Amino acid sequence: MRISTREKRQPVRAALLVAALLPLAGCAAGSSGATSTGTVPSASPTHAPYSVASLLHPDRWMLGVSSDGEPGQLAPVTSFTASAGRAPDLREYYTNWGEDFDPDGNAALWANGQLPLLTWTPNGTTPARIAAGADDAYLTRFAGQVRSYDGPVAISFAPEMNGDWNAWGPGHATAADYVRAWRHIHDLFAARQATNVIWVWTPHATDSGTPAAIAPYFPGADYIDWVGLIGYYGPGEGSDYRSLFAPTEKVLRGLTGKPLLIAETGVAEGPRKPAQIRDLFQGVAGSKGVIGLVWFDSRKQWPGSSTPTDWRVASSAGAAEAFRKAVADHAGG
Numbered sequence: 001m002r003i004s005t006r007e008k009r010q011p012v013r014a015a016l017l018v019a020a021l022l023p024l025a026g027c028a029a030g031s032s033g034a035t036s037t038g039t040v041p042s043a044s045p046t047h048a049p050y051s052v053a054s055l056l057h058p059d060r061w062m063l064g065v066s067s068d069g070e071p072g073q074l075a076p077v078t079s080f081t082a083s084a085g086r087a088p089d090l091r092e093y094y095t096n097w098g099e100d101f102d103p104d105g106n107a108a109l110w111a112n113g114q115l116p117l118l119t120w121t122p123n124g125t126t127p128a129r130i131a132a133g134a135d136d137a138y139l140t141r142f143a144g145q146v147r148s149y150d151g152p153v154a155i156s157f158a159p160e161m162n163g164d165w166n167a168w169g170p171g172h173a174t175a176a177d178y179v180r181a182w183r184h185i186h187d188l189f190a191a192r193q194a195t196n197v198i199w200v201w202t203p204h205a206t207d208s209g210t211p212a213a214i215a216p217y218f219p220g221a222d223y224i225d226w227v228g229l230i231g232y233y234g235p236g237e238g239s240d241y242r243s244l245f246a247p248t249e250k251v252l253r254g255l256t257g258k259p260l261l262i263a264e265t266g267v268a269e270g271p272r273k274p275a276q277i278r279d280l281f282q283g284v285a286g287s288k289g290v291i292g293l294v295w296f297d298s299r300k301q302w303p304g305s306s307t308p309t310d311w312r313v314a315s316s317a318g319a320a321e322a323f324r325k326a327v328a329d330h331a332g333g
Contacts, residue, residue, distance in 0.1 A: 050196035052152045055115070056225050057259060061285065061330050062292030064090030064117065066264050071116050072105030080297050083313040085324035086331065090154070092117040092264065092294050097125050097135075101142050103149035110151040117154040117200070117263070117294065121166075122181075127158070127173045131180035139185060143192040152196050156228055156263060157185060159202035162212045175216035182219040202228030202263045205248045207237060214251055221256045228263030232296070233276045234309060235268060240276070241283025249287060262293035266311035273315070274322035281326035 065088040067076035081087045091114040095101070106116045125135055146153060158168045161178050168178060182201070189197060201224040203214050229252065231237060231244045238244025245262065252260060262284060267276045284290050299310045313323045 047150055049147060049193055050149075050151050052196055052198050052225075055152055055198060058291050062089045062261075063327060064088050064092060064114075064261075064292065064294035066092035066117075066294050066296045067298060069093065070105050071102055071118075072108040074108070074112055076297070077109075077112065077114060080295070080313065083297070083320055083323070084295075084327050086327055088114055089292070090115045090117050090294060092119055092156075094119045094121060097122040098138060101145035101149070103145060106149055106153055107151055115152060115154060115198075117156065119159055119202075120155055120157045122158050122168055127168055127177040127181035131177055131184050133184070136188065139188050140192065143189045143194040146189070146197060147192055147194040149196065152198060154198040154200050154226070156200040156202045157182060159228065159263070160204040160210075160230055161217050162206070162210045162214055163204045164209075164212075170212040175212075178217050179219050183223055186219070186223045198225045199223065200226045200228045200261065200263060202230060203248070203252075205229060205231030205238070205244055206251065207231075207244075209236070214248070215255060218255050221258060224256070224258060226291070227252050227256060227258050227260045229260060230264040231262070232265055232311070233267040233273075233280065234311070239272075240279050241287075245283060246287070249290075253289070257289065259291045260287075260289050261291050264294050264296050266296040267319070269310040269312075269315040269319065273319045277319060277322040277326055281330055285330055 063084070063086065065076065065080040065084075067080065069076050071091070071093050077088060077091055091109055093116070095118055097120070101118075106118075109116050122130065129135060130139075158166070158178065158181070160166055161169055161175075164170045164172070167173070186199060189195070201219060203217065204210050206214065229245060229248060231248075233239060233244065249260065265280065267273045267280065280293070284293050295313065296311045297313055299308050299312055299315075301308045314320045
């Protein structure tokens with residue numbers, strides 16, 4: 001999407017579980033572990049890390065929502081549920097580099113039935129710096145905070161790395177440094193026993209704005225759990241699933257067979273929105289190994305545009321009706 005991860009957010013402190021696993025959310029708990037959100041966690045938590053093993057290969061189609069706000073703020077989930085006709089299984093939120101992980105907020109989200117998807121944006125640093133260990137004090141603290149949280153969290157570090165609109169993309173950082181940074185973070189988390197993470201590697205769908213090859217950015221199958229993929233039906237991007245997602249899916253399948261999540265998507269308001277919503281859901285359902293989609297339920301300014309683009313489910317009565325029907329049709333898929 002031609003909106004940088006920074007631009008998607010509101011202020012700096014500013015979406016999937018299988019239905020059978022949702023009752024487990026009630027066991028989520030955690031003590032806060034940040035300089036700004038609570039006390040520093042102990043070096044040796046008394047509980048074992050939450051096991052994400054049962055979540056890695058969901059056997060049913062999943063629905064998520066991406067929205068502004070802190071993880072523990074449930075109003076976006078409530079609003080999306082009213083629009084979509086069912087509660088989301090996952091909620092994406094954004095965290096900038098240097099900010100703390102919020103165990104209590106993530107625990108509240110997990111207890112509400114949503115797997116947290118943390119999109120972690122390394123603004124203010126570089127992949128080379130991370131890979132060299134220059135930010136290890138922050139990373140060690142953050143991993144400890146994640147470890148102190150008695151629940152699962154999916155982390156998408158530095159997404160859309162093949163797009164030059166992000167500071168870690170082409171022209172700003174090398175693919176080799178990106179890979180080294182990803183592996184360094186993953187290994188540091190493992191050393192801290194912060195194994196309650198589902199690692200989501202998330203490129204943008206290849207189009208005229210993302211000419212960089214994806215393969216050089218792949219950190220390796222041992223370092224990821226899910227493949228994410230971002231793409232939008234809207235200004236400057238795709239108009240149907242076949243052209244927007246299918247070519248990139250083919251490339252990704254040449255790299256790994258890990259589950260694939262459409263990690264952020266939406267349809268711009270316009271006369272074709274109901275039909276494009278149907279096309280999106282049909283495309284996800286018809287693509288082998290795609291485990292679901294996360295809807296960007298916001299109204300945002302498109303760079304170069306004089307008016308905001310409305311990606312929300314409820315941008316019109318026709319869009320909301322098409323979305324609710326598509327969700328109902330695919331609820332058991």
